[in-house]
Amino acid sequence: MAQGQMAPGIVAGRLSSDELAANFDDLHPAYAPHEAAVAADRCYFCYDAPCQAACPTDIDIPMFIRQIQTGHPEAAARTIFEQNILGGMCARVCPTETLCEEACVREAAEGKPVEIGRLQRYATDTLMRGGVHPFTRAAPTGKTVAVVGAGPAGLSCAHRLAMLGHDVVIHEAREKAGGLNEFGIAAYKATQNFAAAEVDWLLQIGGIVIETSSALGRTITLEGLRDAYDAVFLSIGLAGVNALRAAGEDKDGVIDAVEFIAALRQADDLSALPVGRNVVVIGGGMTAIDAAVQSKLLGAENVTVAYRRSREEMGASRFEQDLAASKGVKLMFNVQPVAVHGNGSAVEIELEYTSSAGGTLKGTGETIRLAADQVFKAIGQSLAGAPEGLALEGRKIRVEGPGRTSVPGVWAGGDCASGGDDLTVTAVAEGRDAAMDIHAQLSA
Template sequence: MTHPLDHLPSAQEVGTYDPETLTHNFSDLHPPLTPRQAMIESQRCLYCFDAPCVEACPSDIDIPSFIRQIGENNINGAAQTILEANILGGSCARVCPTEILCERSCVRNHDAECQPVLIGLLQRHATDHMQFESHPFKRGPTTGHHIAVVGAGPAGLSCAHRLAILGHQVTIFEAEQKPGGLNEYGIARYKMTDDFARKEVAFLLEIGGIDIQYGQRLGDNLDLATLHQRYDSVFLGLGLGASRAMGLTGEDAPGLIPAVDYIKPLRQTDDLGSLAVARRCIVIGAGNTAIDMATQMARLGATEVTLVYRRGVEAMSATDHEQEIAKANGVRMVTWAQPDEILRDEQGLVAGMRFARTAEQAGRLVPTGDTFEIAADAIFKAIGQGFDGASLSDATANELAREGERIQVNAFFRTSLPNVYAGGDCVNPGQDLTVQAVQHGKLAAHAIHQALAAKQEAA
């Protein structure tokens, strides 16, 4: 089967950047703090008693405590504090939008400095430099219970780790051939370097009691009915696996592809020069994935990258920080424009896109009647991920109550089916953040443990 981008030249053929520059372009976006920088930065923290940064942290990390431990040169203690609350604290330190969460809440923002404590970089410093003689987490007494976790992304891994701490046996069923979910396959390459996602999962699994079975896709070679019957409880950490359609004729045109389908091989390749590159490309969307896609295409050597969004800049879900990254890489942002028609050349290949100018009237988005065209060799859709309905296609899965396309859960992450829990992006409440998925998995694990203990006592 031909790939939608087979007709495009490789980064090496485009020749904008040599291999050394390509490697540099995908090196660490935010270089880590040196030990001295970390010590100095830790001393800026006021260790607030009612720390607003903790209130803003979706995973409830005791931020003042771990920063104080860094200031006391107790790196292992700081790492332990972080990981007890968030076992994926290392990756979250790299990808979490701290600028709109903990750092925005830092009281230093209101000081004469007008700059928060660099909490994200301090968290990374602790988790990067921890050196435990033995694994810091131990399995509890064996409960005899066996739990199935579907999905080895942040929610599933967090749930499995916490269940192992509580003494349960866990089997994770993962559709891909590697664990990590978006951390492995969907984060911009320059945000998660040096195979960090794999190393973090390897560390997590050292606790023992967790088995991962790869190539197991719910709705394909795996069904919820079987899991529900064979295991004491099931946790669904399915994420959002389907790319939304724009609803235009010709979306199957060669040269048009979901951004996540490009980022995945970009994350996995050992040869950046072999990747297909559009000299001129359009990215449709306004979130972090759109920013990641546009920035990475620019760093691969595209000469013209345009990000288009149907509303204004203030409505973009990508943070100001992310937008600045894109602008610094030469990405042009066009707002108040929505896709109207895919333009194709004589061979049927993508040649560009026609956009309709938009405006907001009484809170509603309306076309103004004006249109314009942008020429492009490729178009990348980054308009959000949807729930893959095929994963819940068996009779048991069909019984799950849904809110829209997502799975409905209560405050304890229980679904409408007994002994079935869910968390992460596949459930409704939340902001689709990695750190929030980790929290969902952790809380669901405690709910599963309590429910099983209560059932055992009743028996």
């Protein structure tokens, strides 16, 4: 594939800097104190709160909302951070509409849940603005742990281990920490460089060193880490991008959606970021929606998300689907790519209609062509370069219980590990739980 090359229709500067600033403003503006108080007052403070049961990190949601209601947002933040140290980012990016807010009693009774995500952001932002870290380290244990990958799972694991008194070195392949929070989430969901600020805040616990440009299989090995550290936690994500398996996918203008989103997140000037006039995104998950919406916000005239199955089977939530539609993105269902047409550069994409019978997807033979000078691949990722000796489960590292792999002394969590949803909040929970299991074994 011609990564990094641009087709003639892909240009920068389709919109002015002012238009871009407005387009990429905060998706969910922060609450003012009086707004937070009113929102908190809607909570029933259920004894057996279904919202808490729906939270992968098991945050005591009624408790923190009660603390906001009584005028103690910093205490609410501590309640959140005790379970989810990346509660600030999760408040921004969690699909709350399918987790805690979908389970809210108000949602069932009135169709309007308590806005738990925005309340969580209000609390965590209030505490983080104060600059004081809410936790202190336990006495040093003399144990050292290597964490590979500075994404949500790795950061969560590292913080909990450091808090328990262990020394942690995070090996990060990229030049900056944060993982998908830094490189893979739509810019309008985490504005004002929040991901980097959250990492800096988290590191205030002490006892954590981050070594960037340190990649497993390139500069370090699993065997070497096992020899040098008392335990190893792998949170290496999924770096491999699945192929379209369509003729012409090597043409200029066919690009990995994750690379596009990363480039956008790291861009100092969005007006210098090129985008096509006619954009087609292949896929149905969050990455597909984020790429499509941001293409539209950058000034693409026609943006289409093409998904091979039905709307109900789409990985992105209905909220995200509706968000895309509200920005002018067209959603097509039951279509799959057949070929990318053009002389060297993408000009059109040919899609075949599909049908599903008994769970089996089949092409119908009927096709349609769409103008496409830019095609984004967002059809899932796979584990790239799994360390030798680790048992796999499908495309991921097989884990049992709190992240134990088939290799003694090695744990794994986040997107690279089997089980769970590929969500920031799930990764945080897996990192935290693995840290507690590592601590128990190192303390035995």
